[in-house]
Amino acid sequence: MTELSTSATGPDDAAATLRAVAAGFSIPHRDRLTFNLDVDVCVIGAGLAGLSVALEAARMGASVAxxxxxxxxxxxxxxxxGTVMPGFGVPIGDLIARIGFEDTRDLWSLARDGMELVRARAAEAAMPGINLTSGALEVSNVDIGDRLIGRLQMLGEDFGTEVEGWQIDRVRDVLKTDRYFHAIHYPTAFQFDxxxxxRGLEAMARQAGVRxxxxxxxxxxxxxxxxxxxxxPEARLRAADVVLxxxxxxxxxxxxLSDTLLPxxxxxxxxxxxxARLAEAITFAGSVTDNDGIDHYRIVDGDRLLWSSPETTFPVDPKRRGGAIRRRIRTVFPQLGAVELDRAWSxxxxxxVHGMPQIGQxxxxxxxxxxFxxxxxxxxxxxxQLIARGIMHGDTQWRLLSPFELVWAGGRIGRIAGQAIGTVARAGAGAAGLLARYRERA
Ligand SMILES: Cc1cc2nc3c(=O)[nH]c(=O)nc-3n(C[C@H](O)[C@H](O)[C@H](O)COP(=O)(O)OP(=O)(O)OC[C@H]3O[C@@H](n4cnc5c(N)ncnc54)[C@H](O)[C@@H]3O)c2cc1C
Incomplete structure (x- = not known):
């Protein structure tokens, strides 16, 4: 990949960053903090979370580093x-059991606003090459049509989320595998690069004045x-608010705080x-996830699969895990035969511990x-948005997440337990799927 030679720290670089994204360039190495600085808000970490807080706070008028x-x-x-869904990674029923119906509904609506905010940002910055497409399918590995109806009603009627229930035939019409039964289709969910x-978010933050x-x-x-x-190591910074x-x-x-997260x-x-064999196996254009949280995939570049599969609580060379992904593809879509990978990453x-993000003061x-x-x-x-509003306007909506306390994730034992639970859960899901397919055949 070609590197651009500009050095960037301020708003002037936003356009350059977007041009670089459009041209497929990697982003150049940027400045370190080598001098002392005073700002309103210091954000630690430039991932999606840090950049999102920084952008919102800067737009509300704060000086942000x-x-x-x-x-x-x-x-x-x-x-x-790049799959953008409504809600959280926690089943809605679990949320209701923990914080009650009303608060769950408020939280769900905030998360749906989060999804729309991502869409609006992508449109606002006309992020080049982002290639946004709509619709995501959550497929079931077992035959649970009756339970699905209950969930659909709750999501649609009580939580105002656009959802459709897909019968088995419809699912198998677009995903040619006998592994899947019913599905929930989220027409407003979307995916992009x-x-x-x-990079677009970074450019927008710089444009808003974030350093x-x-x-x-x-x-x-x-x-x-x-x-x-x-x-x-090289400087000190002073700020009224710090975001971890x-x-x-x-x-x-x-x-x-780190210890409250299981990596x-x-x-x-x-x-x-x-x-052409891919188009014969899959005609659904959006993202597919299964409700056991095992596979997540979609077609990109016309005839390639972008696929994510089982997780570990200890690092493994992504190339080795690539073999597991190839096996998963073969298990779900055997008609694709042997599939070669271009690259694998992690x-x-x-x-x-409770599955909900840590957001608040x-x-x-x-x-x-x-x-997250x-x-x-x-x-x-x-x-x-919640944190920037909290800092800048004293808004307390973030307190909706207060019931989800910071709980120690168990250290090394927690990681071993997490790995074991994941393995057992996947084996259980595999067995349940096998039984469901056997019953169907019988
Ligand atoms: C393979 C894969 C696929 C995924 N697919 C999806 C998807 O399709 N849809 C979806 O919604 N989510 C997806 N996710 C999840 C999503 O990527 C994460 O939830 C999200 O990126 C977390 O963002 P973050 O900013 O909290 O963390 P990070 O991306 O880890 O960013 C944290 C940053 O903080 C920095 N940092 C840490 N400590 C310090 C320090 N002391 N000083 C300075 N900097 C520090 C780190 O260097 C890092 O850059 C996926 C994740 C993976 C790995």
């Missing part, structure tokens, strides 16, 4: 698949005073062109935006 330990979006935010969105410093890891925070002190958006990598500045590595791969998401002037798990596009946009 983002400190990024490596490069913008080097982790999960630059590796995601996730990396271009990240982004890369290779500037935060190594310490003194949050006791009115103005907080943030320390990097470092996901699982936050580390020493707030180790106890989960997600793996993804892009196949080589599959030609990113770490932060999973909270920990103490005066100290905010957190992390734990596997559904981070709409929820980071939502977090950006």
């Amino acid at each position: 983002v400190l990024e330990g490596r490069q913008v979006g080097w982790n999960a935010s630059g590796q995601q698949l 996730g990396r271009r969105y990240l 982004i410093f890369e290779d500037s890891p935060v190594v310490g925070i003194d949050h006791s005073g009115i103005r907080k002190r943030i320390v990097t 958006a470092g996901n699982v990598h936050l580390g020493s500045p707030m180790q106890r 989960v590595w997600r793996y993804a791969a892009l196949t080589q062109p599959l030609g 990113g770490v998401v932060g999973q909270t 920990l103490r005066r002037g100290l905010w957190v935006a992390s734990g 798990g596997r559904q981070g596009l709409n929820t980071t946009a939502m977090a950006g």
Whole structure:
């Protein structure tokens, strides 16, 4: 990839960044923080969460600096698949059981607004090459038509989400596999090139006046005073408000917060062109996820598959996981035969014990935006608005998330348990699917 030679730290670079995105260039290496600075808001971490908060706060009039330990979006935010869904990664019934119907409805509506905000940003910046397409399908691996009707009613009537129930025939008409039964179709969900969105978001933040410093890891925070002190290896920064958006990598500045996240590595791969055989197997143009959370895929570039599959709580070389992805593709669509991969990659998401993101104020002037798990596009946009409004206007809507406390994720034992639970759950889902298909045949 060609590198542009511009150096960028301010709004003037926004247009250059967008031009670079359009031309398919990688973004150049940017400035480190090498001088002391005073700002209204300091955001730690330049992933989707940090950039979303920074953009919103800057648009509301704050002076904002983002400190990024490596490069913008080097982790999960630059590796995601670009599927933008309503709601959260937690079943709606679990939310109702925990916080009640009314609050769940309010939260759901905020998350849906987050989805629309992502769409609006993509349109506003006319993000080049973002290639937005509509519709996502959540397929069931077992025959649960009756339960599905209940869920559809709740989502549609009580939660105002546009949904359609698809019968088995309709599902199998667009996804030629006997693995799937019913599905929920979300016509307003959408997908795009996730990396271009990240770059577009970065460009918008710069345009709004946000200063982004890369290779500037935060190594310490003194949050006791009115103005907080943030320390990097080369400089100090003072800010009235600090936003912790470092996901699982936050580390020493707030180790106890990092410890509330279970790191989960997600793996993804892009196949080589599959030609006409892909169009025979899949005619659905949007994203497909199964309700066991195992596979997530869609067609890109006409005849390639973008596919993400089982996760681990310990890092594994993505090339090795590529083999697992190829096997999953073959299991679901055996008619595709042997599929070669162009590349495989991974990113770490932060999973909270309750599954909901951490959004809110920990103490005066100290905010957190992390734990977005596997559904981070709409929820980071939502977090950006909630936190920026909290900082700038004293808005307290973020308190809707207060019942989801910071809970220790169990350290190494938690990771071992997480891996074991994931493996058992996948095996259980596999067995349930097998039984459902056997029953159908019988
Ligand atoms: C393979 C894959 C596919 C995915 N697909 C989707 C999808 O289709 N749809 C969807 O909604 N979600 C998806 N996700 C989830 C989504 O990517 C994440 O939820 C989201 O990107 C999390 O964003 P973040 O900003 O919290 O974290 P990150 O992207 O991890 O960003 C945090 C940043 O903070 C920086 N940082 C940490 N500590 C410090 C420090 N002390 N000082 C300075 N900087 C620091 C890090 O360097 C990092 O850049 C996917 C994730 C993966 C891995």
